[in-house]
Amino acid sequence: MDDDLPTEYDVIVVGTGMTESIVAAAASRIGKRVLHLDSNEYYGGLWATFNFDGFQKWMEDLKISKHDSKDFKPDLENGETFLKASNQYSTVENIAEECEADLPLVLTKDTQTDGSNDTSSLTTEKTDEDKNDKKETKHWSVDRIKKEYRRFNIDLAPKLLYARGELVELLISSNIARYAEFRAVSRVATCMDGKLIQVPCSRADVFANKTVSVIEKRMLMKLLTSCMDQGADSPEFDGYHDKTFLEYLNTKNLTPIVNHYVMQAIAMSTDKTSCRDGVNRTKHFLNSLGRYGNTPFLWPMYGSGELPQCFCRLCAVFGGVYCLKRHLDGVVVSEDKCKAILTGKQRLSLEHLVVGQGHLPPEIVASTGENQISRGIFITDRSIMQGEKENLTLLYYPPEESDQEAVTVIELGPSTNACPQGLFMVHMTCKRTKTAQEDLAYVVKRFLCAKTLESNVSRTPTDSHTQTVATDQHQAQEGDKGANEGTIENPMPQVLWSLYLNLPASDIKLNESAPSNIHLCSGPDLDLDFDFAVNQAKEIFKAMYPSEDFLPRAPDPEEIILEGEEIPGPKFEGDNTSGENEKQDAEKAEKEE
Structure with missing residues (x-):
């Protein structure tokens, strides 16, 4: 495959990450000749989603030295310079895998539903329940996880x-939405006074x-309406541009519970978050409510790595050429322009080069x-x-100490196709200060038990490894009464x-010496959503084609007319054969009479 590609393109895209894939689709959609390369054998780069076996292979590949461009001297024309590509800017570090299931077997029961069943199905006779429990009990070990590897979808950047x-x-x-499926996040949780509760x-x-009094409800709605209707640039927030969101909230005389809901659950902020960022996050949260489900969030079925592939599909539909396992050896530069790339034995000419950060000279x-x-990625047994039904949960957990970072927790159940029935997939993400294991340790300790229990030990609510969780309908109240009522001890x-x-x-x-037609695409960021990648793709496309529309609507298959296909013209009055037949039938009937 070293010399089977056409040699001239309008746009060459290297890397199949989120931003690169959006740009490739946008360029192909307006008729540009697009070549999309990736040195990997899978799509997505650091945005990818793997099954369990694929994830193991990905880790093994990281241990092997990456492709090194050949030390050859390409044939260059006068004034041309060759810059060798490098992969040093996409290094994954401090990988630590722990297989707790290597120890004695862990038992799980498929006791939760996906929420689609009627509650009447729960009112079965005890004997039937006992039979079902025996059928639903499963033994999970690392061997079984490996055996059912296809039923896992593990995200690098959820x-x-x-x-x-x-x-x-x-x-x-x-x-492009027709290429993807989504599931609404059913529950936004927060940790208050050591208890997990669901955020309204x-x-x-x-x-x-x-949990919230009538006065607090009015107070909360008034504040949220102010953030929603006015925004960070309104006079309401004059004087707070250099202050934190917490300082602004303190001027509103909010109760601790209202302050907690706004800061940690809605704005997902810390005491260092600026007022502008806090207001904008609150507005973003509120603006997305009510469109799909009770929360503002959606999760892509089969993982976040599906989304770059959706844009790759559109690029291919409109003529984009794809070639995986194809390395970028380097770029040919002349007079502040990238004229071509070298890949394998080929020199490929281009007008624009769009490249991910893992391939830059x-x-x-x-x-x-x-x-x-x-x-941090965790496969858990519950x-x-x-809750009574399976939930897709988002939890924002603020730092407990000054040297810690806030952690975003996303818990996925079987209905998302992230894991088999009876298991859950938990993703934790934060800004790095030390190693990932050290950064996430305080949250893991709070919510997960990382020591495998003996197979003959029964998991009961009285185990030493328990946490208090407020029930969905009756959250814990303050005081002694709340400590005993409305809560459950959750293993x-x-x-x-x-x-x-x-x-x-x-x-x-x-830097300033970079050719003007090389466009850099960033990898995953710390934001919860994809807005940064989408906006960066729009900026790159505008820099390349300022007068073109960015990703106009793609027609449905039935709307496409193939070249050479005959289009039926307007019907002539003289062609009304059905009318002639009716006239002949009427005349025949008159003669018979």
């Missing part, structure tokens, strides 16, 4: 979509909530930034917050398998 965020609007307007998101949920990099991402989820790793963040910059 992200949610705001229901009215940039990506959802783009998927709808471009008609909609107006109806707020007024039905028994070091000569054109200004800074690599200091931010990195700490990630939810962190048990902490048992970790069967875990992985920690550090990923590079998206803060690499090009």
Whole structure:
């Protein structure tokens, strides 16, 4: 495959990450000749989703030295310079895998439903329940996890979509949404006074909530309405541009519970978050409510890695050429322009080069930034917050100490196709300060049990590894009464398998000597959603084709007319054979009479 590609393109895209894939689709959609390369044998790069076996292979590949461009001297024309590509800016570090299921077997029961069944199905006779329990009990070991590897979908960079965020609007307007499936996040949780509780998101949920008093409900709705209607640039927030969101909230004389809901559950902020950012996050949250479900968030079925592939599909439909396992050896530069790339034995000419941060020549990099991402992935035997039905849960957990970072927790159940029935997939993400294992330790200790219990030990609510969880309908009240009523002792989820790793963040910059037609695409960032990647793709496309529309709507298959296909013209009056037949039948009937 070293010399089977056409040699001239309008756009060559290297890397199949989120931003690269959006740009490739946008260029192909307007008729540009697009070549999309990736050195991997899978799509997505650091945005990818793997099954369990694929994830193991990905880790093994990281241990092998990456492709090194051949030390050859390409044939160059006068004034041309060759810059060798490098993969040093996409290094994954501090990988730590723990297979707790290697120890004695862990038992799980498929006791939760996906929420689609009627509650009447729960009122069965005891004998039937006993039979079902025996059928539903499963023994999980690392061997069984490996055997059922296809039933796992593990994300490197899990992200949610705001229901009215940039990506959802783009998927709808471009008609790419037909390539994807989504599931609404059913529960936003928060930890208050050591207890996990469900956050009321909609107006109806707020007024039905028994934790918040009537006065607090009015106080909360007034504040949220102010953030929603006015925004951070309104006179309401004059004088707070250099202050924190917490300082602004303190001027509103909010009760501790209202302050907690707004800060940690809605704005997902810390005491260091600026007022502008806090207000904008609150507005973003509220603006996405009520579109799909009771929360503002959507999760892509089969994982976040499906979304780059949706844009790749559209690029291919409109003529884009794809070639995986094809390395970028280097770029040919002349007079502030990238004229071509070298890959294998071929020189491929181009007008624009769109490249991910993992393929950049070091000569054109200004800074690599200091931010990195700490990630933790856990397969567990139960939810962190048990309920009558399976939930897709988002939890924002603020730092407990000054040297810690806030952690975003996303828990996925079997209905998302992230794991088999009876198991859950928990993703934790935060800004790196140390190793991923050290950064996430305080949250793991709070919500998960990482020590495998003996197979003959029964998991009961009185185990030493328990946490208090407020019930969905009657959250814990303050005081002694609340400590005993409205709460349940929830056995902490048992970790069967875990992985920690550090990923590079998206803060690499090009220097002034970089050719003007090389466009850098960042990798995953620390944001909860995909807005950064979408906006970056729009900027790159505008820089390449300022007068073109960005990803106009793609037609449905039935709307496409193939070249050479005959289009039926207007019907002539003389062609009305049915009318002639009716006239002949009438004349025949008259003669018979």
